[in-house]
Amino acid sequence: MSEPKNPSTVSRRGFLKALGVSGAGLLVPSGAAMAQDGTPGPDDGELATLLDLSKCIGCGECVNACRESNAAKFPEPKKPFPDPIPSRRAKNEDWSEKRDVEDRLTPYNWLFIQTAEVEHKGEMLEINIPRRCMHCRNPPCANMCPFGAANKQQNGITRISDKLCMGGAKCRAVCPWHIPQRQSGVGLYLHLLPRLAGNGVMYKCDRCHQLVARGELPACIDVCPENVQTIGPRAEIIEQARKLAAETDGYIYGLEENGGTNTIYVSPAPFDKLDKALGKTKSKGKGRPHLQPVKDVMADETNLATATLLAPVAGIAAGMLGVGAALFGEEKNGPKEDGNER
Amino acid sequence: MKDRIVSPWLSRLFVATMTALAATGMMQMPLTRRYFITDIPGMAWTGDFFLVHKLHYIFAAVLLFLAALILTNWFRQWKDRIRLTAWGTTRAIILAGIILSGLLRVYRNLPGVTLHPDAILAIEWTHFGLVMVMGCVALAALISRQSAYVQKR
Incomplete structure (x- = not known):
């Protein structure tokens, strides 16, 4: 935290916190390591995180803290799993025997660190990138879940309910970064048609919602010895990200991606270079998200929403213009009890 | 051939x-790939979640146009000449629920809109549930040979 918060835009609680955290920020140069003591409350609206990649040393403390903080949420499947039908197409996904995997996202590892070595401005840089859910502003995983199992909270956290998720993995397919990961053998589908529909539960970072609800920091932010991450109201985080990028001649990722996310990365090297470097070392692929530009995948739906508003207006206009008379069919002789209106 | 009060079109x-x-x-349910529907020649598009989502929006707009057109005509002229049958009334009420929950679904998907998880669940399952009910009622009306929505007054 380096920017003083504007008291007019935050709650009293947030303001008092800001005095404690950001007030100190006035005394130190921006970009210097500065620990946060808590997460702003719900009154502060959508929260975003800023990740200053120039600080990350790839120590993995955040990965361990994430596992510890969320251990109670991890799936405990009972075996044997139901054999999904058709077996040629529907496969069980089981990570319960591979809980120690740390080099990708799994149902038991919601945060991992990618490392990219790039040459930039004549200098070789090793950039460590903590990767987890981006917590999109308009998340397709939540919007397109057919069961209402995923949703975005007022504080910007996108969560998947392990009680409602059927494990169809549609969220993973529509997520631009394919973040959610499936564990078979758990969840609601077991009580419905376990062999015919559903296949487990999808898991991903929920930004330690239980801690954030208490005004505490997400585990990965709290434990970081380098203070790589900062959490705060989105507008302030964006301001900080832009300032940091300007001061360090850095690059921003997450601000425009998918229409804007609540995870903003600032890197000393361009993200296209980082993405290419990840590709070369096979650090990109299933469970290992890319760093490419992402268009707003819900933009067409947003535009089509206008069509659904205009359609009834057009219908009324057509009716008023006399289309009704043309639609009222000619009567024929015979029984009069038959006819279809719609 | 049936006599039709309104245009067969x-x-x-x-x-x-x-x-x-x-x-x-x-x-919208991720089943088309699982059940090889995407493998049927010409049906690969059914596995494109975004495409079928947009198509659903477009057809919803067509339905809204039709509903508004019919309602406008109903209140302008038709209500004096025709009336809803019992099966028609039932389906019209269900359809109103489907349209309302669908519109709320569209609203929920707009950027900047964040609804309570319970509200999302209610909207989602109301929409899905009413469609199921509509299918059953429509089938029952068809079987009982009373599928007409309206009859002459």
């Missing part, structure tokens, strides 16, 4: 739109 368009909505609605 209106009936056909309504049935076609409802069928398309039911199909693209069901395709």
Whole structure:
């Protein structure tokens, strides 16, 4: 935290916190390591995180803290799993025997660190990138879940309910970064048609919602010895990200991606270079998200929403213009009890 | 051949739109690839979640146009000449619920809109549940040979 918060835009609680955290920020140069003591409350609206990649040393403390903080949420499947039908197409996904995997996202590892070595401005840089859910502003995983199992909270956290998720993995397919990961053998589908529909539960970072609800920091932010991450109201985080990028001649990722996310990365090297470097070392692929530009995948739906508003207006206009008379069919002789209106 | 009070084209368009909505609605569930529907020549598009989602929006717009057109005509002229049958009234009420929950679904998907998880759940399952009920009622009306929505006064 380096920017003083504007008291007019935050709650009293947030303001008092800001005095404690950001007030100190006035005394130190921006970009210097500065620990946060808590997460702003719900009154502060959508929260975003800023990740200053120039600080990350790839120590993995955040990965361990994430596992510890969320251990109670991890799936405990009972075996044997139901054999999904058709077996040629529907496969069980089981990570319960591979809980120690740390080099990708799994149902038991919601945060991992990618490392990219790039040459930039004549200098070789090793950039460590903590990767987890981006917590999109308009998340397709939540919007397109057919069961209402995923949703975005007022504080910007996108969560998947392990009680409602059927494990169809549609969220993973529509997520631009394919973040959610499936564990078979758990969840609601077991009580419905376990062999015919559903296949487990999808898991991903929920930004330690239980801690954030208490005004505490997400585990990965709290434990970081380098203070790589900062959490705060989105507008302030964006301001900080832009300032940091300007001061360090850095690059921003997450601000425009998918229409804007609540995870903003600032890197000393361009993200296209980082993405290419990840590709070369096979650090990109299933469970290992890319760093490419992402268009707003819900933009067409947003535009089509206008069509659904205009359609009834057009219908009324057509009716008023006399289309009704043309639609009222000619009567024929015979029984009069038959006819279809719609 | 049945006598029709309103244009058969209106009936056909309504049935076609409802069928398309039911199909693209069901395709919101990730089942087409699992059950090899995407492997049928010409049906690969059913596995494109974004495409079927947009198609659902487009057909919903067509349905809204038709509903508004019919309601406008109903209140301008038709209500004096025709009336809803019992099966028609039942389906019209269900359809109103489907349209309302669908519109809330569209609203929920707008950027900047964040609804309570319980509200999302209620909207989602109301929409899905009413479509299921509509299918059953429509089938029952068809079987009992009383599928007409309206009859002459």
